[in-house]
Amino acid sequence: MKKCIFLCLLLFSIYTYVSAHYNPPKTxxxxxxxxxxxxxxxxxxxxxxxxxxxxxxxxxxxxxxxxxxxxxxxxxxxxxxxxxxxxxxxxxxxxxxxxxxxxxxxxxxxxxxxxxxxxxxxxxxxxxxxxxxxxxxxxxxxxxxxxxxxxxxxxxxxxxxxxxxxxxxxxxxxxxxxxxxxxxxxxxxxxxxxxxxxxxxxxxxxxxxxxxxLKNIDARSMLSYTRLIKNPRKLNNYFLGLKGIAVNGKRILLAQNAFNFDGNGNGGVALSTTSPFTTLRSDIYKVFIEAFSKATLDIPRANGTTPLEFCLKSTTNFQVPRIDLELADGKIWKVFAANSMKKVSADVACLAFVDGGNAPEQAVVIGMYQMENTLMEFDVGRFAFGFSSSLSLVNASCGDFQTQP
CATH class of the missing domain: 2.40.70.10 (Acid Proteases)
Structure with a gap:
């Protein structure tokens, strides 16, 4: 009995010591x-x-x-x-x-x-x-x-x-x-x-x-979640299910299978931190540019600059229509001017979407410019992707996140 009591006290002491001295990391x-x-x-x-x-x-x-x-x-x-x-x-x-x-x-x-x-x-x-x-x-x-x-x-x-x-x-x-x-x-x-x-x-x-x-809030509350799509032919990429693209609230007209994978795993909609801008396969890009051009007829045009082809004269009250990436599960990734237009000079801004050619590996590659100043969570355990709108909409930026204890 005494041995049992001694052993229990010893185990309790060890547990108390470990609990007091082990500080598992937070994030x-x-x-x-x-x-x-x-x-x-x-x-x-x-x-x-x-x-x-x-x-x-x-x-x-x-x-x-x-x-x-x-x-x-x-x-x-x-x-x-x-x-x-x-x-x-x-x-x-x-x-x-x-x-x-x-x-x-x-x-x-x-x-x-x-x-x-x-x-x-x-x-x-x-x-x-x-x-x-x-x-x-x-x-x-x-x-x-x-x-x-x-x-x-x-x-x-x-x-x-x-x-x-x-x-x-x-x-x-x-x-x-x-x-x-x-x-x-x-x-x-x-x-x-x-x-x-x-x-x-x-x-x-x-x-x-x-x-x-983020400042005084937990930015997880700002996230919308969509599921990630698995592509057995391209294991090293994150893919989203995309069912449509809208400009100024109106979906552009594309083939029903425009974003599908083919038998070799090509196609689909991938996320990338190596592509500077979002890239669209040529058939998608052409329809998208036509829709954006019609929606911005009242804004003067400017010459393009490689690789950005569609450019506008920028003013102090520069406004362009919102671009919506309509995801397969009903969620919408809203792309506002801060993530759609790239300033290239004092009075010119270009649409930060590029033509990827007729046969790229993916139908759409969402690039870095569209991701900037946006919180993204890759929940690989649940194979889900969380995304916010531009933080500028809440007068914040990525620099406002706490990165020091």
Whole structure:
């Protein structure tokens, strides 16, 4: 009996100590910056390493041009097999190599700006990220899987960009590795990409769910949710179900299957943080431009500028019709002037939608300009996508999010 009492007291003491000294992180968070050299957004890992955000990247890619040896994944491992399934469809499968007498897994990264493929060692190591918990302002994760690439592969990236943060709906993506169940974090991430209207403006990236504190409110209340669509031929992309596009409240006339996938997985409506503007297949673009042109007949025209073709004379009271992306489950992504018109000079603004040609990979690619100054939540656990309207409608911006404990 005494032994039992002693054991219970010991267990209670251990539990009390752990409860008092273990401070699980709340939401993991980092500031997002828009680069002025390439159209990309970056955030910080490991205190001072900047990573380019790519929601279509299957895993983390890290600069490893230091000559250090790193642990390997055996060629026959489940992790190596998974990298083959997630190999970028633009690239050939890699060939494995021998390191210290053992077969070491190689994986491939795709660099979207120069459209280059590069294969190298798939490995693992430690990564740290900041937290909103003041008692645990930084959290370190051990054995995070990543692709180790040499410097030449990232040579065209702006100075200070250390790697690529892959956030695709894949098991090896950063959102999954930085939200382990033992910490009670949800399998989701949220993005608010800053607008370039203010070069000093910052954005935010969150891992593990909210709250997303915007001034004095939790911005989760501003989100509308739609389901994400799975495409077995394109595992590394997020797709939305789109049933129509409206200009000034009137849906444009398109073929009934305009947004469908074909048998090769092409078509559909994808989200991208590597496409500067929303891209429409030519048949969709033509009808869309005609509708927008009719809705803006009272605004003087201006010459186009590559790649933006439809431009208007801008005035102090510049107003254009709203563009509605009508989603398959009845939700509407409302695109106002701040996200539809790109200022190119003091008195000219261009429609930030581009012609993607007759046979692009996707029917529509929703690009970065339409995402800026908007909160987006990728709830990968439920395969749902949450989105707000432009934060400017509530006199706020991405820079107003709390990113410090």
């Amino acid at each position: 993991l968070v980092s500031t997002v910056t828009k680069n002025t050299i390439l159209p990309l957004f970056t955030f910080t890992l490991n205190t001072n390493e900047e990573y380019f955000i790519n929601i279509g990247g299957p895993y983390i890619v890290r600069n490893c041009n230091d000559g250090l040896s790193r642990p390997i994944f055996p060629c026959g491992s489940a992790t190596c097999a998974l990298t083959r399934r997630l190999n970028p469809h633009q690239c050939l499968p890699p060939q494995n190599t021998i390191i210290n007498g053992s077969c070491a897994c190689q994986a491939t990264a795709f660099e979207p700006f120069q459209r280059l493929c590069n294969s190298n060692q798939f490995t693992y190591g430690d990564f740290s990220i900041s937290s909103l918990n003041p008692k645990s302002p930084s959290v370190t994760f051990n054995d995070v899987n990543y692709l180790c690439v040499p410097t030449p592969f990232l040579k065209d990236f702006p100075p200070g960009v250390f790697g690529v943060l892959g956030l695709a709906p894949t098991a090896l993506a950063a959102w999954n590795q930085l939200t382990p169940p033992r910490l009670g974090l949800e399998k989701k991430f949220a993005l608010c990409l800053p607008s370039d209207e203010n070069p000093m403006n910052k954005g935010a990236i969150y891992f593990g769910g909210g709250p997303y504190k």
